[in-house]
Amino acid sequence: MTEKLTGSSGQVRYITVPVFAPREIELPPLKLSPYSVSTFRVCRQQYKFRYIDKLGDQYATARPYYTMANHVHATLRDLLSVVPIEERTKKTTERLLRKNWQRCRVGFKNRADEKRWAEKALAELSRFVSEQDVAVHPLMLEAWVEAEITPGLILQGRIDRVDKEADGSLHIIDYKTGNVPQHTDWLQLYLYALIVSRKLPYSVHRVSFHYLSSGISQTAELNAEQLEQAAWDLLVIAGEIRREKAYRRTPGQACQRCDFTPICAGKQVACKASVEGDFELWRDCVSRDNALA
Template structure:
């Protein structure tokens, strides 16, 4: 489940740019943390502020919108009975899934290039779906849950939340947590961020179901790679401590108002360079009360 400032689903980007002079009011949920927002803070505290506190709009990116579309198709695919979950059936779901996306988020249409057209757009998404069928046979699967919103509160009051793409439950009750990725798999030794997300989900599910998941599985559709990991109770205990440490850092930063930028190669994909001090910009003032509303923290420790 998204934390405050999370984009819908995981993946289509933030809301369309507001009309000049208009006040955009979006509902906020209780302060908490999701894997994506935790990674935002670790990547750049200022980016976290822009997304969670200021809730600044970001234009949709082609990669994020395509990811949302493919996730939607893979969720709907399991509505069909076993035996009818084919590549052709998946491709046939692209158009209705896209139409539904545009009803909710019409700005997503901006990512389709004129010279590409819808046929080219669907073609790129279709290739990712074809790769999926080389990695799993959906006709042999009966997911217990799809797009499962999960949340749990730790003893210190921190609310953890997220959305699990798919949860498989074996006859003996063993849990397999599955997440689809439409990008490439990480290079050897660089799996940390992806595994942090999966361990985060495993921690939440273990608390909810009183059972450590037996398998964490990442399905990379760009290069056809499966990344599997067997979590342990000790790992999840370490993950809980790490999440609490990240949240403590967020609270300290919020109380001090020290939302400093942290530059990295990922800055090239940031939608907020124009207002980032690292690139000569000036961040806007934080809206009155936004820090306390978003994070339950008063700047200055008041």
């Protein structure tokens, strides 16, 4: 662009001025998962230890319920994928569980403790085979999915199961090996639905938590507005994560499963909160963690 300049003596000069197009502000890339979003919402200090400082491997603590849940999920994946429908019986399921169990046996106090958790795993799987439709052909099982929700914001995670229903819509199912919570946080499943709806040419109409110990399923119907709301909630949380500086700790029930109690200044408060919590599954682990402290 050319501009006219007039000096104090009346002399006129023309100069060329560079013009810059307005630039969009580029945000640093951010990768989130439904689990990391949940961690940030529950305790920001835990989020920092795991995702900013990357101390997860250093402080990883083997826990019996994680080992058990891992084997139950692997057994369900094998049962509904590689086993022919006519062989999907309790006996086959037990054989698969025994095989998967040999892969990893960490976190147990002793053989008796391991046996108790193995029996619990078998009971959950047996209930599943007796009460659920095991003749299904899921579209996805234990599948890793990822999608760019907005430029620079990646959402990713592993989905337990996706079924394609008769009307062509999708149903996302998340297996839980613990008890039914008093309050159900649907955001986790809505975020999975968001990824899947961005990746596949089908709509997600239903999401479910299936609690294996009780056989109870909680299902929510999903429409386009709810999916948009989930995307909006994600953007709000991503903005908070990008701006976060303090990473305050929030002692509470999450401390029971937190690997970072040894370096958390709120540890004493955390342990008190965990003892007061009513988490039958975690009780052994709490006492074991306290003994190690």
